[in-house]
Amino acid sequence: MTILLEAQNLSRFFGPNIAVQDIDIKVKRGEVLGFLGPNGAGKSTTMKMLSGNLAPDKGEIRINGFDLLSQPKQAKAQLGYLPETPPLYRELTVREYLQHCARLNGLTGTSLKLAVATVIERCGLGDVSRRLIGQLSKGYQQRTGIAQAIVHTPAVVILDEPTSGLDPQQIRQIRELIREIANEHSVILSTHILPEVEMLCDRVQIISKGQVVFADSLSALHQQRHHSSLRVILSNPPSLNELYTLDNVSSVEALSSNQFRIIFHPEQDPTESLLANAVSQQWQMQELVREQDSLEDIFMQLINTDPSTVGANS
């Protein structure tokens, strides 16, 4: 598969502060890359560098084979960018604005009309195409921002936190729109919302304090789970030690007098022996819940435990 966007060793400093350090990014055709990190990790800085709004101090960026620094025009023609705040002109109507954006990207005549009509339809802006952008709700403004990024059918679309500040229904609609866009374009999606990544992305890159702490596919991220756990309620509980000596249990935690968390390695499931023992020794099990290690936990582990981030911070 062809690589549409490739960035190597991107670094950016603001004075003595390191915003981003040695970040590598690769996006293949038709792929959605989730760019994940807590607020202030350097997501927006990276997005700005990829879109040519900020020059990197080190490293190079190639978009569809064109170097962003030495051939900016050709590279930027392959690029659609939605910044954190959508770059809208409030006094224009949606249609006027999109026509202007298409014109900026060198479209003229019938191809311009066609592109604008297509994008209005794709982004569901038909009802509001004659209204002033300043009067639209935030959800529609965001859609207009996305429409702006894809009107010239770029190879790579960069969306910086496209769902921030929207209500749940708008978020769902925007996500559907992004999924649809991903069918034709490569998408880089920056976000701090984890379920969004689970829903939309093929690959994930997690950055923390300006450095990449994880870069792989979503399924690999799930395998990052170090352990799994069961939560049990027993009316007639045995001692902790007794539970601990069961097969495959790596540790036991007492949550209350009759509630326990049993932690085990993902490959070795103690459920069976636990059940058998509970029945034979009359522990009177009332509840048995498998606790999924959510993406959230993995995320927290990654950004908290990575040793290399300690150096970057001090």
Added chain:
Amino acid sequence: MWCVARLELSRLFLSPFAWVMLALVQFLLAYLFLSHIEYFAQIQGQISAIPGAPGVTELVIAPLLNNAALVMLLIAPFITMRAFADEHRNHSLPLLISAPLSASQIVLGKYLGYLSFFLLQLLLIAFMPLSLMTGAAIDLYQLGAAMFGLLFLVASFVAAGTFISSLTTQPIIAAVMTFCLLFLLWIIDFAAASTLSGQINWLGWISLLGHFQPMLAGQVNSVDLSFFALFCIVFLLMTVRRLDAARLS
């Protein structure tokens, strides 16, 4: 580049601002125009006897265009203040930056957009002197030179205003700063006039007024033209630098 210019112009006319400006400037100058004609009609009888006396072009049109230049000095900062300051405040600059345009194309596009607004304004102003043709013989060459001078002057105002707008995120600060700069360059001539003659008068040389006055009198000097051209180019280049610097800083 042209689409940037086109957008700037259409955005100006989408707000009532441009219309109000055009109307009020026209009203102000029309009033001045009439008072100049009134004065000319009064003294016409006395000066007609003198051979070589100034005619209607010198006594009505030149003062009118001189006033027009001053009015332009007042309104130009308010037109150009939005150029980049507004984009910074709106966070809409990334749209232009990540479009396949170079920084100089963006700057030049904006510049041409504002300049076309002033072209329209000058065209409207030009109708006033031309209307005198119905009743009097006017020196079309002098009028042409003066309008040409006015155009160059306004082009310089816009260039300076565009640059200063790129320095700040507050349009109103940009307007005030532009006004101060232009006004300083306008009156710097007064200080120059008081220095001893015979010295190299560099203060006079950088005065916008000093280069505009000869053209008002019908004298098109290549020195003045190159001054205005240099003025515009320097400020536009600085704007381009400024735009690039924002990317690097």
